[in-house]
């Protein structure tokens with residue numbers, strides 16, 4: 001039949017395409033700096049000890065696999081709320097927040113986007129320039145026009161806050177703005193606390209609808225410190241959305257553990273909004289899978305496992321920091337004149353290095369080192385064995 005005869009090949013995902021090219025490369029010293037995954041110093045994806053302990057206990061208990069509620073596991077959703085807003089949050093005490101388990105951070109964004117399309121069908125979505133590439137695709141797929149607000153400043157390798165404020169100051173009431181809560185992907189450039197305060201004021205004054213994407217809580221300064229954005233928004237009295245991902249912070253990528261939290265004006269409103277979000281979930285995948293959320297809940301709700309997770313998370317965070325300072329030092333040792341000190345100021349897994357597309361191409365062709373053509377590298381792919389080779393290569397292509 002001719003059903004699929006006219007179907008065109010979809011464009012390749014640029015980062016997955018990079019992985020394919022890396023996998024096909026036969027050089028033994030090749031390095032993949034393109035991926036967004038945390039590797040340990042042996043280049044492996046860790047299985048955290050806290051996760052192993054929770055999984056062993058779960059396996060021993062051999063729980064039946066009935067359906068979960070549409071919104072997922074209550075113990076998990078409550079634990080997520082405490083991570084975002086703090087254990088003694090007034091917002092939580094007042095019942096203003098509803099949280100649903102979701103399939104990773106992506107699933108949370110998707111459920112949030114679909115619900116927003118029903119709530120505000122005529123709105124536009126604004127994402128940072130640049131942003132995680134899936135933000136645009138996701139909100140467009142939900143039916144929104146997607147535009148950008150100014151964010152990154154290539155000259156300072158930081159945030160152009162004046163331009164950001166001016167850009168948001170022009171948006172119409174009801175515009176949805178997607179904000180990276182911490183560890184901005186792809187640039188690594190975050191707002192400071194005072195800047196977040198100003199931003200919250202602008203959102204309140206312009207009646208914007210903030211959607212915070214929290215994909216790296218704990219990867220910048222720690223779980224509590226990294227929650228500054230949701231907590232400042234919480235204090236403002238505004239209603240807003242937060243997507244959480246535990247892919248990185250629990251190293252549970254494939255288990256698809258995330259959550260969508262929505263802050264409303266009060267308890268009764270929260271119940272109404274939850275009932276609508278459940279309809280979105282019911283018609284997407286009905287209810288979330290059991291394992292990942294149960295494991296994360298077991299860790300977060302057990303004091304000993306929670307402490308172990310905090311320590312392991314600190315270990316991941318510190319390893320990335322160590323790679324940042326080591327890369328900077330090694331570039332300086334190699335006589336690189338260009339100022340790379342921004343590498344140690346940027347936060348999270350990524351750095352916008354300022355390497356040009358041509359320099360990235362040379363890294364690949366001459367050294368088997370793969371980075372995104374925008375110059376984004378993942379610091380968590382560096383380790384004590386490949387960092388000298390990478391520093392040599394970068395020093396060569398920037399000279």
Ligand code: PLP
Nearest residue numbers: 036104105106132185215245247
């Ligand atoms: N949001 C941002 C900014 C991300 O970088 C990522 C993952 O790379 C996600 C969301 C999605 O996370 P998940 O893998 O849990 O769907």
